[in-house]
Amino acid sequence: MTTVELKEFLDEKVILYNNCDFIESDPVQIPHLFTQKEDIEIAGFLSATIAWGNRKMIIKNAHKMMDLMGNTPYDFVLSHSETDLERLENFVHRTFNGTDFASFIKGLQHIYKNHGGLETVFTKKDGDNGKTINLQNTIHEFKQLFFEIPHHYRTQKHISDPLNGSAAKRINMYLRWMVRQDNKGVDLGIWKNISPSLLSCPLDVHSGNVARKLGLLTRKQNDAKALAELDLKLRELDANDPVKYDFALFGLGVFEGF
Template sequence: MENAEKKFANEAFLKEFLDEKVNFYNNSDFVKDDPIQIPHRFSLKQDIEISGFLTATISWGNRKSIINDAEKILSWMGNSPHDFILNYTEKDFERFNHQSVHRTFNKEDLQYFTESLQRLYRKNSSLEDHFFLKNGETNFYHSLERFRSEFFQNDEKHRSMKHVSSTYKNSSAKRLMMFLRWMVRQDKKGVDFGLWQNINPKFLSVPLDVHTGNISRKLNLISRKQNDWKTVEEMDVILRKFDDRDPAKYDFALFGLGVSKDF
C-alpha cells in the first residue's frame, strides 16, 4: 500500500509539473520558431492542410532549415497550395528549379507527393477523410497505415515510401502524429488549429522523437529505449491518465524541455 501511495504521489507531482510546462510553452510565441508557422500563413482549410502536411513531412533536422525548405515548396506553388494541387500538371514541375528540396526528400519525392495529394483532393475535399478511426480503435496505429497504403496505392517499391512512416513496421510515425496534432487539437491557444472536428483528440499520441523520448525517459514516463510505436503506446498509458481528453498537449512540455537547455 505504501509503494502504491508513493507512486500515486510521484505521478501527481509529475502531472502538475508537466501541466505547468504545457501552459508555459503552448502559446502563440511557440509558432514563430516552429515549422507550424508555415500553415499559420493560410486561412483556407485546404491550404492549411496541404502546407501542414508537406511541412510535417520534411520536419526533421534543424527547424530553421525546415522552414526555409517549406517556403521553397510554397513559392513553387504560388503560395496557393490547394489551387496548385487541384490544377497541377506535369509541366508545372519544370518550374521547380531547385536542385534539392530538403535533405533526402528530393524533387522526385515532391512530384510524387504532389500527384498523390491531387488524387486525394479530387476524391475528398479534406485530408481528414483519410485519417478516420474505425470502431474500437483507440489510437492511429491502423489509421496511419491505411492512409499510407492509399497515398502510395500500395506501391511498396517507390522510393518516396520512406517519407511516410509505417506503424506496421513499428515506426513512431512522429511526423504524421505531429501533423495530426496540428489538425485535430482544439484548445484555441494559437498554436494547433483544431480544423478537424470529426476526429476526437483523446485518441492522439505525443509525436515521439529524440527530444520527447529523452525527456520522457528522464522523467520515467517510459522505460523502453527505442523511439518506436511500442514506446508511443507505453507513453499513452500514463499521459492519458494525466488528461484523457487531450493527451497530446504534453508534446509541448516534453518537446519544450527537450530543446531548451534548462532541463
C-alpha cells in the same frame, strides 16, 4: 516525483510553451499562413513531412515549398500540369528531393479527387460504433491510399508506417496540428471529427529523452512500442488531451536542455 507532482510540473510546462510565442520557431507557422481549410491541411502535411533536422532549415524549406506552389497549395495540388511539376525538380531537404515533392503532389491530388480529401481519409469510423478507429492503424491505411497510384519507390520512405514499427513522429505531429483546438493559438484544430483523446505524442529524440528522465518511458528505442508505452502514461495524466504534453516534453528537451 509522485504522479500528482509530475502532472503539476508538466501542466506548468504546457502553459509555458503552448502559446503563440512557440509558433515563430516551429514549422507549425507554415499552415498558419493560410485561411482556406484545404490550403491549411496541405501546407501542414508538406511542412510536417520535412520536419526533421535543423528547425530553421525546416522552416526555410517549408516556405520554399509554398513559394514553388505559388502560395496556393490546394489549387496547385488539384490543377498542376507536368510543366508546373518541373519547377519542383531542384527542391531538396535532406533526403526529400524534387522527385519526392512531385510524387507527393500527385499523391495529394489522388487523395482529394478520389478519397474525399485528407480529413476524410483520417476520419475513419469503426463500423456501427461510429467511433474513430485507432489513428496509428489509420496512418497505415492512409499510406496505402497515398501510394496506390504510380510513384517512385524511394518516396514511400517519407511517410512512416506505425504497423512497421515506426513512431511516425512527423505524421502524429501533423495530426496534432489539425485536430487539437484549445484556443492557445498553436494547433489549428480545423478537423472536428477526430477526438484529441485519440492523438499520439510526436515521439522524437528530445521528447523521448525527457520522457525517460521523468519515468514516463522505459523503452530505449523511439519506435511504435515506445509510443504505445508513452501514450498510456500521458493518457493517465489527461485522458481527454494527452498530446498537450508534447509541448512540455519538447520544450524541456529543446529549450531547457532537461
